Amino acid sequence: MRYSSAFIPTLREHPKEAEAVSHKLMLRAGMIRRLCSGVYCYLPLGWRVLKKVIQIVREEMDKAGAQEVLLPAIHPLELWEKTGRIHDLGDDMIKFKNRSDKTMALGPTHEEVITWLVAGEVRSYRQLPLILYQIQTKFRDEPRPRFGVIRTCEFIMKDAYSFHTDWDSLEEAYRKMYSAYVRIFERSGLNFLIVEADPGVMGGNVSHEFMALSQYGEDKVVVCRKCDYRTSLEIAERKSPEIEIRKKTFKEIKEVHTPEISSVEDVSRFLNVPPQQLLKTMIYKAEDKFIAALVPGDKEINEVKLRRHLGVKELRMAEPHEIREITGGEVGFSGPLGLSIMKIADYDVKKMSNFVTGANKTNYHLINVNIGRDFEIDEFADIRYLQQGDACPKCGCELEIKNAIEIGHIFKLGTKYSQPLNAMFLDEEGKEHPVIMGCYGIGVNRIIASYIEQNYDDKGILWNRELAPFQFVIIPINMSDEKIKTKAEEIYQFLMEEGCEVLYDDRDLRAGIKFNDAELIGIPEQIIIGDKYLKEGKIELKSRRTRESRFLSGPGDILTSLSAG
């Protein structure tokens, strides 16, 4: 490609809309432009890189025995009603009516469609197992698009789905996908880690997230400083502390008037006590029964951990009217005293004495409350969010919380979709069973953003060979010098004939501009042709990353020099 005719609009300064490093650099390097919030155009350079990532993903999927398909982006809504996921993903779905007034949606993910497809075609155990995948655009009406290409309303996803007769077969496919993912992210040059995670709205009970470490990541992972414990913050546990409930110096319990003061922050200020001296009482509905969850005022309840501890599938906070009925007070004045429902407290609550809590009476709190004297806890458990510095459940060492970008997620789904969509097969004995499923997703655009977040310097992007939009950039120092120009043309022709991806900067510009552009867009190898070394018959081959140069005597040496390392 000749730079003079290439559409690579680089920017000297980054537009002020950009905050994340990857966002700034992708804009500056002319890879992307924003159409509106969360919606981006990929320009030639950005698209070239995207195609590189897609190629890696495709190769590794094919190698793992998955077959590529292409599913529609337009989905009839009934399919989503059948699995009930219209309620889970409802507002995230972009819906519209067609001319015959039928409601359709742009697919935010494809479990429903693929299961419909397989349900129609697979009859027998002989047709299984089967792994299908696609690389396609997903649409989600994100409440808050962010950080350039990291969270967008339209993005390219590689989504694979596997179908099995039994759980052992699913396990095998799951392992295959797991190792294919490791290869994909390794080839993409990412610094990533794999954590166990909660499956959430996808369903199933096992899932692993592939996380690229970055300060602009929206997810949090927990990593032990010493051992190999690593997990998502959602399900991160801590070593349960062995604490006895304190029983000394009980002060007299009192009711205090706290008019319209209900938040931890407000109560703490009003009564002049630290937040950790408050007991937070949250009422939840766990399937068909109500429970009270208790944590110190400065801690947060982790609903995923609470749900898992209770062993229930559904858990939600109680509605205001339910809280009124159960406690007798408005939201914000709940406390454990006099509650007939089950009370689960975090271990940290054991440490508390003479604390403040809601009086179950609007506008009143109780002070000097104590466990044992005033009420009992039914169960102590680890139900709060982990915090920086908590003890590792495996080795007891300090845990660290880090930001990361979720680049891949694999799930064991079981029969969550096959059951409602009637994807059944007959076994050897002619008995009918629902197909066992797994699903495996990769955020293709996020691989690029994550890579840039981890590979840049003060000049710009540092592409590796796998992702680079071009392997070489030829930089003639002075286009009006015929000898330099002729040499540059010769090298360009040579590399083109060799099938190399090369960008030839034939623009009649000063050397400084060319160097800066080449470094900004991050081409791994620069071939510099200038009078300085051409006089001795030498051309310069300079590495973008190390900034080290080698001097070669001809075009043929370029390839041999690189393959020699």
Added chain:
RNA sequence: CGGGGCGUGGCGCAGUUUGGAUAGCGCACCUGAAUGGGGUUCAGGGGGUCGGCGGUUCGAAUCCGCCCGCCCCGACCA
């Protein structure tokens, strides 16, 4: 959806508090010349509904109202 910030040629900004003359600066762009190993210099030039609509005023980028868009923080914490 709540809080905060912003909107002035392609990009980055000044001007808005205290209304006033052809709306300015840097970069980018076009023409010419010199220059040519790190965003060079000189001369000339093009490009703007000051986010939109309405209002106040002799007069609005500037004051008032409504709307739109963008970014950041939070999302239910009793």
